[in-house]
Amino acid sequence: MATTLAEASKRFVAELNNVIGREVQVVLSNGEVYKGILHAVDNQLNIVLANAISKTGExxxxxxxxxxxxVHIDSIEKRIDLREFAKQAEKIFPGMVKYLEETNTVIIGDKVxxxxxxxxxxxxVAERVKRLFEEFLKSKGIE
Structure with a gap:
């Protein structure tokens, strides 16, 4: 199945949104490198890093x-594959769970x-999902 440009664009935006609030490394065309938390992005892809450190340590x-x-933005943090969480959630919410691979998200009952x-x-439902997700993260050593 071919991906349209519109679908690819939606995926790009979704991926970028998944990185907001996470640690990234940004390489600039002049060779400068910054590491920090991706705090904001506008529709032209200008960005704001919070708590940033340059390669010189500033x-x-x-x-x-x-x-x-x-030049490029690298996500530094390890991603959590939510496919496994979706399988666990399906046992508790049968027929209500949908895993979206392109954005690594789980939708439960169209509202969570x-x-x-x-x-x-x-x-x-959201409260129950929150408890289940906390248990899932704890089982993975992520808190």
């Missing part, structure tokens, strides 16, 4: 980087979304 509370200077960042949703 520390910055915030670094604003224009898109035209970015689970990503590496956490659980989004309200109500009794």
């Amino acid at each position: 520390r910055y509370t915030r670094v604003f980087i224009m898109y035209r200077y970015i 979304r689970v990503s590496e960042i956490g659980v989004e949703g309200v109500g009794p």
Whole structure:
């Protein structure tokens, strides 16, 4: 099945959104390198890093980087594969769980979304999913 440009663009944005709030390394066209938390991205791909460190060891509370200077952005943190969590959730919520591979997210009952960042949703199902997700993370040694 061929992927359309629109689908690929949606995947790109979803992947970038999954990295917001996580540690990244940004390499610039002039050779500078910054490591920090990806704090914000605008629609032109200008970015803001929080708690950034340059390759020379200088520390910055915030670094604003224009898109035209970015060569690449590397995610430093190890990703949590939520496919396994989806299998566990399916045992408790049969027929209600959908795993979205392209964004590494789990949707439960159309109202609860689970990503590496956490659980989004309200109500009794969301509360139960939050407890299940906390147990899953603890079993993986992630807290």
